[in-house]
Amino acid sequence: MSQHDNDKTAVLLMRENPxxxxxxxxxxxxxxxxxxxxxxxxxxxxxxxxRDHRFQIGRGKIAQAMSYNPKKLIFYNPLSPNxxxxxxxxxxxxxxxRFNLILEIFASRASTREAKxxxxxxxxxxxxxxxxxxxxxxxxxxxxxxxxxxxxxxxMYHDIRGRMAKIRMELKDLEHIGEDxxxxxxxxxxxxxSLAGYTNAGKSTLLNALTxxxxxxRDQPFTTLSPTTRALEIKGRRVLLTDTVGFIDDLPHFxxxxxxxxxxxxxxADLVLLVADMSDPYEILRRKLVASHKALWxxxxxxxxITVLNKVDGLxxxxxxxxxxxxxxxxxxxxLVSASCGQGLAELSERICLRLLPLGEYxxxxxxxxxxxxxxxxxxxxxxxxxxxYEDEMVVRLRGRKEAVARLKAADRP
Amino acid sequence: MQGxxxxxxxxxxxxxSPIFIEKIHSVRIVPHLAETADLNTVADLTSAACMCxxxxxxxxxxxFYNQEIWRVKSILGREFKYPETLAERTAIExxxxxxxxxxxxxxxxxxDEDWTK
Numbered sequence: 001m002s003q004h005d006n007d008k009t010a011v012l013l014m015r016e017n018p019x020x021x022x023x024x025x026x027x028x029x030x031x032x033x034x035x036x037x038x039x040x041x042x043x044x045x046x047x048x049x050x051r052d053h054r055f056q057i058g059r060g061k062i063a064q065a066m067s068y069n070p071k072k073l074i075f076y077n078p079l080s081p082n083x084x085x086x087x088x089x090x091x092x093x094x095x096x097x098r099f100n101l102i103l104e105i106f107a108s109r110a111s112t113r114e115a116k117x118x119x120x121x122x123x124x125x126x127x128x129x130x131x132x133x134x135x136x137x138x139x140x141x142x143x144x145x146x147x148x149x150x151x152x153x154x155x156m157y158h159d160i161r162g163r164m165a166k167i168r169m170e171l172k173d174l175e176h177i178g179e180d181x182x183x184x185x186x187x188x189x190x191x192x193x194s195l196a197g198y199t200n201a202g203k204s205t206l207l208n209a210l211t212x213x214x215x216x217x218r219d220q221p222f223t224t225l226s227p228t229t230r231a232l233e234i235k236g237r238r239v240l241l242t243d244t245v246g247f248i249d250d251l252p253h254f255x256x257x258x259x260x261x262x263x264x265x266x267x268x269a270d271l272v273l274l275v276a277d278m279s280d281p282y283e284i285l286r287r288k289l290v291a292s293h294k295a296l297w298x299x300x301x302x303x304x305x306i307t308v309l310n311k312v313d314g315l316x317x318x319x320x321x322x323x324x325x326x327x328x329x330x331x332x333x334x335x336l337v338s339a340s341c342g343q344g345l346a347e348l349s350e351r352i353c354l355r356l357l358p359l360g361e362y363x364x365x366x367x368x369x370x371x372x373x374x375x376x377x378x379x380x381x382x383x384x385x386x387x388x389x390y391e392d393e394m395v396v397r398l399r400g401r402k403e404a405v406a407r408l409k410a411a412d413r414p
Numbered sequence: 415m416q417g418x419x420x421x422x423x424x425x426x427x428x429x430x431s432p433i434f435i436e437k438i439h440s441v442r443i444v445p446h447l448a449e450t451a452d453l454n455t456v457a458d459l460t461s462a463a464c465m466c467x468x469x470x471x472x473x474x475x476x477x478f479y480n481q482e483i484w485r486v487k488s489i490l491g492r493e494f495k496y497p498e499t500l501a502e503r504t505a506i507e508x509x510x511x512x513x514x515x516x517x518x519x520x521x522x523x524x525x526d527e528d529w530t531k
Contacts, residue, residue: 019482290499293500294503297500297503304433305432305433307432329432329498329499330432330498330499332431332432
């Protein structure tokens with residue numbers, strides 16, 4: 001984020017297991033996330049050490065981080081409630097982990113009611129076990145009837161669970177609305193195509209390039225949080241292209257569960273465009289593709305997937321071919337595009353058209369009633385009418401989606 | 415079972431593209447009664463089940479106690495990886511279903527009712 005808030009300063013900390021080499025990608029990703037949340041990073045501290053039960057990382061490293069006088073300490077590694085308590089108590093500093101940082105970004109970008117509920121559910125899912133653990137810690141020194149935590153604090157955990165159940169119910173309703181909307185769009189003859197991929201891969205830019213719209217697209221993680229849909233026409237087929245929230249490595253399962261209604265836009269699509277950033281070094285590109293495949297698996301995707309390698313404009317042809325060859329097992333036949341330059345978009349459109357299920361041909365008979373005439377009029381919009389003959393009844397031969405035809409009770413396949 | 419571990423290893427030999435399983439060549443189920451369920455037992459069982467099958471072994475990291483790939487590779491003595499693509503995960507899911515069904519058949523032979531317990 002270009003507009004860093006000067007008050008928001010942070011030091012990034014990461015611990016690696018001694019057996020593994022230091023991974024600069026993780027720290028770079030954490031830096032980007034901190035930037036997206038508006039933090040000014042004062043220093044980055046890494047350590048190879050077995051997990052410290054009290055502080056996650058060595059005490060000396062935290063003291064070193066505190067010497068920069070930051071507002072917050074941001075850990076890459078997940079922190080247990082005990083560790084948060086110990087660090088806050090010993091070093092009088094606010095401390096968050098990577099997951100909380102992601103939630104902070106989500107909370108700042110959530111604009112729709114659905115997104116706000118999803119963020120709240122994710123936060124509560126994260127907080128619930130932490131609160132329970134904190135209560136257990138508090139109760140450790142208590143004696144029956146003397147210096148107890150009290151009924152108010154006792155009920156906090158139950159309040160959280162209650163709120164979570166309420167949000168889940170609301171999200172379920174919204175999920176049904178989304179399902180109905182998708183069904184309605186299919187009945188209108190649209191094919192549903194989703195853009196998925198690692199965060200900051202250029203999904204929104206690709207949506208803009210393909211549809212000529214002006215959705216907000218920035219060079220920062222998690223610019224898009226709520227799905228954005230735009231229409232386009234490819235070789236006579238009407239397609240709705242949906243931009244979705246980006247994936248990230250090591251995403252906790254409950255976050256995916258919280259964002260289920262948003263991710264349904266991917267899992268329920270007719271075709272998924274998996275976008276990856278080709279300008280990344282090979283190892284990172286591979287890792288991001290693997291993380292994206294894992295996220296797609298968690299979403300329950302079973303529709304065809306086209307891998308789109310974006311941002312190829314900055315690469316030489318030899319480098320492009322070398323990378324393409326190396327990731328062949330993950331993306332055997334990718335489409336190379338540059339959404340910002342418009343390179344490869346024609347090929348992508350052609351590939352989308354090829355991978356969409358071919359439209360079926362149907363013959364239906366409609367009686368001469370006012371309702372049938374309105375149905376026929378509607379069919380002109382939702383399907384391609386091949387022939388209309390006026391006999392004892394109206395006989396309509398058409399090509400279109402089965403959902404569009406299923407609306408008519410007299411549907412009859414030849 | 416009788417103080418021992420009733421283990422069942424299911425192997426799905428398949429040709430995969432990143433998204434879909436293209437073709438399943440064979441499915442093999444190998445039961446094994448073991449004293450312990452340590453890494454060596456799992457590795458031996460996996461080696462025996464994958465014998466004579468070409469290609470790379472793909473298994474979930476939990477099956478090999480989250481050991482690093484190079485370590486599992488050197489124990490098995492052949493190409494090994496954890497799942498990366500959707501198709502590899504689908505194949506593993508398939509193998510899990512088969513092994514679970516095989517184990518139920520061994521533990522509750524000839525009954526239709528008790529297998530859910």
